Amino acid sequence: MKIFRMVAVVAGLVLAGCGGSEEPGDDTPPATCSAANCTGCCFNNTCQTGNTASACGKAGAACLKCASVQVCKTDQTCGVDPASVWRVQPVSARISASNNGSSWDGDNSPPDVFVAMACPGSTVATVTPEVESYTPAWSTGGCTATAGQLLAERWGCQLGDSDLSVNDPMTDVLTYQLTEAHFVEGNLTLAASGGMMSMTVQLQKQP
DSSP: OHHHHHHHHHHHHHHHHHHHTOOTTTTOOOOOOSTTTOSSEEETTEEEOSEETTEEOOTTEEOBOOOTTEEEOTTSOEEEOTTOEEEEEEEEEEEOSSBTTBOSSTTSOOOEEEEEEEOTTOSSOEEOOOEESSSOBOSSOOEEEEHHHHHHSOEEEEEEEOOSSSOEESSOOEEEOOOHHHHHHTEEEEOOBTTEEEEEEEEEEOO
């Protein structure tokens, strides 16, 4: 009988000890940041406002850090500021060695290459300087427009060879639709067309 009583006492002490270690809330999972409790974005499990370039986002999604040329737009997505002004500047090109098998110029010299272009929102074309070369390069003669205009409408250009009498077109009129990626990268490369093998165009944000 004494043994049974001792066992009962020990069992009671063990059960009491187990119960005493429990604290209220021990089984409550850690709080998480999600669409259920965050209208902005989540960073390190903490809700952010989601309207800054360093932490942009909404509906409890993971915060994004916008690229250096981007802002956190009113819809809480990263993108270039539509009101910002950009210069579209051809910087270099590669020209084919011949004009459909003939020399570009009568004296067999390299062509005098220029680029005529028009930016969205402008009714006046701009033209780069003429450069006598199969690999011309330019730093002036581009056109300007807002990022919003360039994202909404196509940019157009045409390469030509300047001659004394009549300028020879090197390409047809080419049009390109710029994207957010082009602004982030800061440039675009035009594929071969006519006498142009390629051309690199820079997008330069203006002050």
